[in-house]
Amino acid sequence: MKLYELVGCDPKKGFSPFVWRTKLALAHKGLNYETVPVTFTEIKETLAFAGSKTVPVLVDGENVISDSWDIACYLEDTYPDHPSLFGGDTGRAAANLLGIQVGMPVLFPLFRTLVADIHGRLNRIDQDYFRETREPRIDCTIEEAAVDFEGSLKVFQLGLASYNAYLKTSSFFSGEKPAYADYIIYSSFLWAKRTSPKVILDKDDPIAKWLERMDGLFNGLGAKVQLIEKD
Amino acid sequence: MKLYELVGCDPKKGFSPFVWRTKLALAHKGLNYETVPVTFTEIKETLAFAGSKTVPVLVDGENVISDSWDIACYLEDTYPDHPSLFGGDTGRAAANLLGIQVGMPVLFPLFRTLVADIHGRLNRIDQDYFRETREPRIDCTIEEAAVDFEGSLKVFQLGLASYNAYLKTSSFFSGEKPAYADYIIYSSFLWAKRTSPKVILDKDDPIAKWLERMDGLFNGLGAKVQLIEKD
Numbered sequence: 280m281k282l283y284e285l286v287g288c289d290p291k292k293g294f295s296p297f298v299w300r301t302k303l304a305l306a307h308k309g310l311n312y313e314t315v316p317v318t319f320t321e322i323k324e325t326l327a328f329a330g331s332k333t334v335p336v337l338v339d340g341e342n343v344i345s346d347s348w349d350i351a352c353y354l355e356d357t358y359p360d361h362p363s364l365f366g367g368d369t370g371r372a373a374a375n376l377l378g379i380q381v382g383m384p385v386l387f388p389l390f391r392t393l394v395a396d397i398h399g400r401l402n403r404i405d406q407d408y409f410r411e412t413r414e415p416r417i418d419c420t421i422e423e424a425a426v427d428f429e430g431s432l433k434v435f436q437l438g439l440a441s442y443n444a445y446l447k448t449s450s451f452f453s454g455e456k457p458a459y460a461d462y463i464i465y466s467s468f469l470w471a472k473r474t475s476p477k478v479i480l481d482k483d484d485p486i487a488k489w490l491e492r493m494d495g496l497f498n499g500l501g502a503k504v505q506l507i508e509k510d
Numbered sequence: 511m512k513l514y515e516l517v518g519c520d521p522k523k524g525f526s527p528f529v530w531r532t533k534l535a536l537a538h539k540g541l542n543y544e545t546v547p548v549t550f551t552e553i554k555e556t557l558a559f560a561g562s563k564t565v566p567v568l569v570d571g572e573n574v575i576s577d578s579w580d581i582a583c584y585l586e587d588t589y590p591d592h593p594s595l596f597g598g599d600t601g602r603a604a605a606n607l608l609g610i611q612v613g614m615p616v617l618f619p620l621f622r623t624l625v626a627d628i629h630g631r632l633n634r635i636d637q638d639y640f641r642e643t644r645e646p647r648i649d650c651t652i653e654e655a656a657v658d659f660e661g662s663l664k665v666f667q668l669g670l671a672s673y674n675a676y677l678k679t680s681s682f683f684s685g686e687k688p689a690y691a692d693y694i695i696y697s698s699f700l701w702a703k704r705t706s707p708k709v710i711l712d713k714d715d716p717i718a719k720w721l722e723r724m725d726g727l728f729n730g731l732g733a734k735v736q737l738i739e740k741d
Contacts, residue, residue: 363600365600366598366599366600366601367597367598367600367601368597368684368685368686369594369596369597369598369600369601369604369684369685369689369691370597370598370600370601370604371685372680372682372683372684372685372691373600373601373604373605373607373608373683373684373691374604375676375679375680376604376608376672376673376676376683376691377604377607379672379675379676380611380672380676382672383671383672384615440614441607441610441611441613441614442607444610445606445607445610445611448606449603449606451603452603452604452607453599453600453603453604454599454600454602454603455599458600460600460603460604460607
């Protein structure tokens with residue numbers, strides 16, 4: 280299998296949270312793959328074959344699948360004898376809902392928190408593209424978001440309140456064992472770890488303890504993730 | 511089985527959203543029960559036997575269970591041969607998370623929207639208790655919340671955005687068939703329907719279409735719910 284993943288100035292350090300969802304799903308299923316790095320400005324041409332304007336794109340033999348959610352469903356349906364990502368149809372529906380729910384209260388303020396750090400880890404040509412496409416999303420300049428990052432971080436932490444409350448009763452978002460619901464959340468933290476030196480959690484939060492449990496999975500796949508060095 | 515449920519001035523019209531979760535769970539499991547009406551000021555004495563300060567309380571033979579989530583888990587574990595509420599352990603974890611997630615962005619602004627209407631449907635003695643215990647939760651008087659109900663309603667509708675987005679891809683929150691995740695959300699609308707004449711949804715919202723599907727379940731259990739008449 281071949282997985283197209285987004286990179287900045289270091290082609291070995293993919294950072295997209297949606298690609299991380301796929302990498303974790305592949306690890307959960309115990310499937311091998313190689314990665315193909317793509318920068319922001321290469322996406323259009325490189326992923327044209329897949330009819331996709333976004334990463335991840337997965338190529339599995341004859342099959343080309345884009346969108347992290349569609350890829351998760353593809354893996355679950357195509358490899359049913361490997362460990363389940365959803366634990367059944369109800370769990371699949373719930374993971375789909377969670378992937379949508381995490382957007383506005385969690386991913387969006389985290390993006391505003393990280394946006395200047397991400398920008399600083401891109402090649403110059405990608406920086407221009409990133410500014411042009413992302414500033415309209417945050418309704419301010421990257422520099423303004425950088426100045427106000429503590430406000431965004433606070434919104435992000437408030438957005439985690441229900442997740443922290445839940446983790447007082449359970450080890451993982453999928454129950455006793457981690458599965459796709461956990462990867463949806465964990466991918467956001469790997470995104471942050473790759474792109475920013477900022478400390479975004481209080482270490483006593485239940486979600487910080489859960490992160491430690493997640494870091495222990497798949498031979499430390501997430502634990503080994505390092506910050507992209509600035510050029 | 512005996513289910514203790516909260517009522518206002520009409521002992522036949524229970525309105526607590528958490529009791530509705532249990533009623534829908536019992537209907538889903540195909541289990542029969544009788545209800546015992548309890549008013550706000552009766553709760554302490556009537557439910558002392560259960561060690562609970564809140565409804566619902568379910569009595570099933572020798573077993574006394576309180577808290578809607580614990581009751582759902584009890585029913586699932588005690589009646590495993592009846593239709594499943596969770597569809598497995600992952601679905602159970604997801605329903606637990608959803609029950610927490612729906613609180614702040616959905617239930618809380620809906621409570622502020624309804625609070626004056628609920629107050630108007632209680633007996634005088636319960637009105638005093640309700641004001642004393644609920645005004646601190648909404649950080650204003652009931653009358654102030656009534657004046658600003660459109661603001662609260664807007665927050666509630668914004669809180670439904672991710673649920674509306676999800677329903678563009680699926681019939682029910684539990685997938686192709688309704689289950690406990692759906693009852694968590696549906697119970698909020700039955701609460702509103704019992705206590706308030708306000709129109710709280712745009713009829714073109716995906717969630718309004720889903721409500722119609724939910725109204726068709728269990729011989730119209732929810733469809734038949736009527737507003738409590740003012741005394």
